[in-house]
Amino acid sequence: MFVFIIAVIVILAAALYLLYFYKVNCSSKECFNDKLAECDRASFIEDSKDTAWQYDINGKSFMCLLSQNYCTECKVNVKLLLIKSGSVDSGKLEGLDMVCSLPFGLVRNPQEDLANCHGDLKEQMQDLMINRLHAYILSHVGEIGVELDKVV
Helix, strand or coil, X not given: CHHHHHHHHHHHHHHHHHHHCCCXXXXXXXXXXXXXXHCCCEEEEEECCCEEEEEEECCCCHHHHHCHHHCCEXXXXXXXXXXXXXXXXXXXXXXXXXXXXXXXXXXXXXXXXXXXXXCHHHHHHHXXXXXXXXHHXXXXXXXXXXXXXXXX
């Protein structure tokens, strides 16, 4: 009986590990997109000429495993690892992350729609965009005024 209990515990521990802790490390965008389509746990680092992003798919929720009716969104942790080019103020975004919710089955870069994300990276990106827009408006006030006069 003791051996049976130990075997059940080992099997449950292995199942929990595979469902909630094991993560495939994708080396290609295709591998990651395949995992994202199914919302399977995976990790991928996308290294472009301007930035390096780390994506971690958190996997399906427990309710999703019980019934596909509960699978409405897939949570992806997005971390900005490195900014290779851009303005100096962009550097403060490095190392920050956010969690994005994608509709289940949708394959795209999670950071494309910030409305579906939350976290420090999103807030700092929005602050940076607002500050840049504010600076642009201040530097072009005269041109904007002339264009507005044309409309009226």
